[in-house]
Amino acid sequence: MSHSPGLTDAPSFSGCFHCGLPVPDGAHYPIQFEGQTKEACCRGCQAVAQTIIDSGQGAYYTHRTVLPATPQQAEAELAQLGLYDLPEIQESFVRTESEHIREAALILENIVCAACIWLNERHIAGLPGVLSVEINYATRRARVRWDNSRIQLSAILKAVSDIGYIAHPFDPGRSDDIYKRERNTAIKRLAIAGLGMMQVMMYALPTYTATDMTDEIRLLMRWASLILTIPVVGYSAWPFFIGTWRDFRRRTLGMDVPVALGVGTAFVASVYSTFTGYGEVYYDSVTMFVFLLLTGRFLEMNARRRAGAAVEELVKLIPAATTRLPHWPARDEEQVPVARLAVGDHVLVRPGETLPADGEVVEGDSAVSEALLTGESLPVSKSVHAKVVGGSLNQASPLVVRIDKLGADTRLASIVRLLDRAQSEKPRIGKLADRAAAWFVGLLLVITFFVGLAWYLIDPSRTLWIVVSILVVTCPCALGLATPAALTTATGRLTRLGLLTTRGHALETLARATDLVFDKTGTLTHGRLSVRRVVPLGGRSAEDVSQIAAALEAGSEHPIARALREAAHATVTASDVRNTPGRGVEGTVNGQLYRLGSPRFAAGGEAPPESDGSASWVALAEENTLIAWFALADTPRADAPAALAALQRLGLRLHLVSGDAEAAVKATAQQLGIEEWHAGALPEDKLAYVKALQQQGRIVAMVGDGINDAPVLAGAQVSIAMGEGADVAQAAADMVMLGSRLATLGEGVTLARKTQRIIRQNLGWALGYNLIAIPAAALGYVTPWIAGIGMSASSLLVVLNALRLSDFKQSAVAATIEARPSLASSR
C-alpha cells in the first residue's frame, strides 16, 4: 500500500458499520468514527466497533477489505468476552499474582505456522497494560500476564480476534474440539488436493508420452486439468494465501509467502497458456505440490499434538463430576460437577476414581497412585489426616476427602502452569532461530528474483519452472520448529518422570552442568531418624530388646520414639510408663522395670560403643543393668547410592553442603561416595561456595528444598527443588522434583543432554537442507513436485526427530525405586 487511504477511498460497506449486515428498521446504534456518525445493526456490533475505535485501532475499518468472518456471532461473542472479566468466571483459569497482576492460560485458534505465533506475540505484547505474553507453537497455548487496572482480559481476547485469530480461555474439552475441527478441515483439503492431483496426472501423463495426440484432445485435457486445479488452488491451498495476505497487511514476511507465490505464479501462468494456447501448463505440478505440502502439514499437525500431549493429559486428570456428601458424616450422596465444588466440601472417592481436588482424608484408609503427578510408580497409602492431591487415583477402598484447594490453587494446576511457562519460554538458541527465519524469507525472495532474472537471460522457457521450485523448496518452517518441538516433547516427558521444568532455560543449562551441589542432608536422606544399629548386651537377642523399646515408646511422638517403634512390631505392652522429658522413659514390661533413654538416664553414664557423633545412642536398662544400645541416625534414601552413582557416571562432580553437624554430614557423604562436603554451612556460606565454584568456570546445578533455600538456589545457574509435599508454585526453582525418586535427577540430566543434541541436529538439518536445496533449485535440478516433497519432508523430519525424546525410558536405577514401601507409605 503506497498511500494511506483516507476515509473517502476506504472500501464502503452498506449496512452495519461493523459487520455489513442490513440495519433493521428502527434500530439506532450510532458509532462515532473519525468525526462521523455511523450506524450499526445491533448492540453487539456497536460495542465491538466502539471498542476497536476507542483502543486506537480504528484503522482496522479503513484498511480492512473483508468483513468480519462471522458477523452473526458478533453479539454472542461479545457477550461471552464480557463474561470473561467476571471474577467468578476467571477463577477457573486466571491466577491472581498480586492486587492487579493477573495471569491466564489461553488457547489460540487458527495457528498454522511459526509466523502466526510471532505475529500474535508482538500484537498482544503491544497492548498497554500487558506485561508479558508467551505462546507455545506446539500446543498453541498462550500465557498472558497483565495489569488488571490498565487492561481487561476481554480487551486482550478482542485484540487477538482483531488480527484474525481466536483466543479462548484454556479448557481441555474446548482444545479437543478445536483440534477436531482443524483436523476435519485439513482432511477435506487433503482429500480435494489428492483427488485433483491424481486426476490431473492422468491427463498430464499422455500429453508427455503420446506422439499421435490431436490438438483438440490436448486442449480438452488442458481444460479438464484447469477445472480440477481450480478447487485445489482455491480451496486446498487457501490457507497459504490467507497467511500471505495476513503477512502482507502486517508488512511482515511469513513462512506462507514463498509457497503462495510459487503456487500462484505457476497457476496463473498455466491459466494464461490455457487461454492463449501459448506456453506450457503446470497443473500437474501445482496440484501435486499442494497435495504434498498439505500432507506434510497434516502429519506435522498430528505429531505436534503428540508433542504437546503431556500437558493436556495432566489437565484431563481432573474428572468432570464427583460425588459430594453434603451432610457428611451423613451418607446421602449427590453428583455434582467439579466446577461447583467449594472449599470445605466433603467428597466420596471410590476405588478406581480420580480425586477432583486437593484435600485431606477424613474417613477411610486406602492406597492412592500419584504416578502421573510424581512419576512414583508405587501407590502411597493414605489414611485419616493424610493430604491427598487432585488428579491422583484411588486404588484400594473408598475415601472421604475434605476439599482444601480447588481449581487454579491445586497442585496439579500449578504443575500445569509452570510447565506451560517453561514450554513457552524460548532458550537463546530458539530466539536466534526465530530471528533467522524472518530474515530468511526476505533474503529468499531477493535471491529468487535474481535467479529468475539470470535464467530469463539464459533460457526464458525454464525461468518460471525454476522460480517456482526455489520458492517451494525452501523450508523456513523447519528453522522455526526445531527448538520448540524438541523442548515441548522433552519437558512433557520429564514431567511424567517426576521432574517438572518451570523455566525455559533449565534444560539447556542442566545439559551443560558440570557440578551438582546438594544443599541439605535431608535431600539425600529421609530427614528423620531411624534405627541404624542395635547392640544387645548380656545375652539378649536384638529382636527381644527392640520389642521392649518399641513397647516403652508406644505412646510417644518424639522422633526417637517413632524410629524405635518402626524398628520392631511390639507384641508386648508396657504399663506404668513415665516420661522424663529430655532424658527418657521408664515403664514395666512383663513385670520388669525398664528404663530407656540417654546414656546418663539409663546406662548410668556409661559411654556408648562408638561415639564419633555420626549417630545418637539410646540405652536400654533392665532394673539397673544395661541390656542394649540403639544407634539412631538419619539414613540415606534407599535409592540414593544408585542415583548418585548414575550422576557420577554422567561426569558430574557431586558436592554436599549442609548446615548439619560435621559428623552427620561426613557419614552421609561417605556412605554415598560424595567426595566434597562441607558441614555447618550457613546460607551465606552455601552461596559463597556456589560462587567460588562458578568462578572456576564450573556450571552449578543446585538441589535444595526450594523454599528455605531460595537465595542459594537463585545463585546457581540451574536450580532443582525437592517439591515433595511442598507447594510447587512457591518453589522458586528452575526445576521441581515432584516425587522423591532421586533417580529423576540422572534421567533429567540425560534427557537434557539428549534434547540439546536433538535441537542442534534439527537446526543443523534445517540450515543444511536449505543451503543445499536452494542452489540446487536455482541451477534447475529440482522440479516443483520434488521441491514439494523436500519441503514437507524437511519440516516433518524435524518434528519426528523431536518426538524421539518422548520415547525416553526411565533409567534402570528407577526400577529399584524405594524397595521399602513401608517407608514411602508412612508419610
Place this chain on the structure above:
Amino acid sequence: MDILILLIPLSLVIVGVIAWVMLWAAKSGQFDDLEGPGHSVIMDDDNPPKPDDTPKV
C-alpha cells in the same frame, strides 16, 4: 481417439462424485476415530445392551 471427448468429461463427473463422497465422509465424522471402530469389531457384546441400543423410531 474420439471416445476421449466423452471419457474426459465423464472422468470429471466421476472425480466430482468421489470428492462429494469424501467431503461427506469427513463431515459426518468418518475420519474422527480411525482406531476405535477397528477394535470394536472384535469386542464381545457380552455386556447387557445399553438402553439406547433400542432402535429409535
